[in-house]
Structures are given as C-alpha cells and as structure tokens.
Amino acid sequence: MSEMMQKITPHLAFNDQAEEAVNFYVSIFKNSKVVNVTRYGEGEPGPAGTVRTVRFQLDDQELMAVNGGPSFKFSAGISLYVRCETQEEIDELWEKLSEDGEKEPCGWVKDKYGVFWQIAPSFAWEMVNDPDREKSQRVVKATYNMEKLDTETLKRAYKG
Numbered sequence: 001m002s003e004m005m006q007k008i009t010p011h012l013a014f015n016d017q018a019e020e021a022v023n024f025y026v027s028i029f030k031n032s033k034v035v036n037v038t039r040y041g042e043g044e045p046g047p048a049g050t051v052r053t054v055r056f057q058l059d060d061q062e063l064m065a066v067n068g069g070p071s072f073k074f075s076a077g078i079s080l081y082v083r084c085e086t087q088e089e090i091d092e093l094w095e096k097l098s099e100d101g102e103k104e105p106c107g108w109v110k111d112k113y114g115v116f117w118q119i120a121p122s123f124a125w126e127m128v129n130d131p132d133r134e135k136s137q138r139v140v141k142a143t144y145n146m147e148k149l150d151t152e153t154l155k156r157a158y159k160g
Contacts, residue, residue, distance in 0.1 A: 005055075010080070011064040013072035014113060018065035019051040021113045028096045029058040079108065079116035083125075087151045093119050094148045107149040121151045127158050135160070 014021055019037065026032040036055040040046035046067060054065040084090045094103070097119070100112035107124075109117045127139040135158055142157035143149065 006062050009062050009064055011066065012074075012115060013066050013068035015070045015072060016050070016067045017113055018054050018067045021111075021115070022054045022056045022065050024111075024113075025058055026056060028093065031060050032056070032058045035062070074114040074116065076104075076108070076110075076116050079118050081118040081120065083122040084119060085122055087121075090119055090121060090149060090151070093117075103147050105147055106143050107146070120149055121154065123151075124149065124154060127154065130158075 012018070012021070022034060026034060034054060034056045036053075038052045038054075040048055040050050040052050042048045044052070046052060051067055053067075056063055056065065082093060084093065090107075094109060097111050097117050098109045102110040104110060104116075107118055107120050109119060111117060124139070124143075128136050128143070130136040130139075138157040138160060139154055142153055146153065
C-alpha cells in the first residue's frame with residue numbers, strides 16, 4: 001500500500017509531457033521527488049508503456065500529473081503560487097521556471113509546458129491584504145510595475 005495522499009491534490013493534465021515536466025519541476029524545487037509513475041498497459045487508451053500518471057512532491061506539496069492528450073491546455077485561470085523566503089529563492093525559481101517559457105507581469109511565469117506559476121515573497125500576501133488600504137494599494141501598485149518581484153521594492157512601497 002502506498003503513502004496516504006493529502007485530501008486535496010492539484011492535478012496537472014499535459015498532452016504527453018507529464019513525466020518530462022515532473023522531472024523538470026523536481027529538479028528545481030528542494031525536498032521534491034517522484035512518488036509513483038503508472039504506465040499504460042496493452043488495450044488501454046494510451047500506447048502501452050507510456051506514462052499515464054505521475055504522483056510527485058514539490059517541496060513536500062503533493063501533486064499529480066497525467067498525460068491526457070491534446071485537448072488539455074493550461075491557462076492563467078489557475079496557477080501554482082510559490083511563497084519564497086528570500087530574494088535569492090525568487091531569482092532562482094524565476095529564472096529556472098521561465099527558461100524556454102514566458103516571464104509575465106506581477107511575479108507570474110508561464111513555463112515551457114504552459115503551467116502558470118506565481119513566484120512571490122512569503123510576506124507579499126499579508127501586505128496586499130493589509131487592512132490599511134493605503135499600504136496594501138501601494139504594494140499592489142508596485143507589483144503591477146514589476147515582472148519578477150523584488151522584495152526590497154515591495155517593502156519600501158509598504159512603508160510608504
């Protein structure tokens with residue numbers, strides 16, 4: 001019997017790149033691993049021996065990936081939000097995830113597989129949701145003027 005899965009697990013559906021994408025993500029994030037890979041057998045919908053699903057962990061967060069075929073496309077309507085502790089971590093993840101992908105405004109990256117990521121400092125969520133509307137609006141405005149988020153710029157905006 002395998003390890004118990006968390007109650008809610010993000011499930012990413014790729015055309016036919018699930019294993020490649022998962023190996024890419026696992027190589028980027030610390031405390032990450034492939035937990036399980038299932039492959040299609042004879043008579044199943046995919047070619048025998050090819051990957052059907054991959055269960056994996058990114059920084060101890062469990063996710064699933066599946067090869068679902070060309071009808072599955074990612075959009076900015078859902079993204080993976082990554083809370084970073086340092087500017088160095090933001091810089092590293094930003095560069096690695098945007099390689100052969102697209103750098104987007106406000107700390108967003110669309111990776112080479114089409115998955116959207118938000119790379120943000122751990123304190124950003126609290127700042128933009130501060131009850132002091134002036135503080136939160138300054139941070140939001142500063143965020144809109146950046147691609148990769150800069151922790152010092154956000155802190156200055158918050159302080160006013």
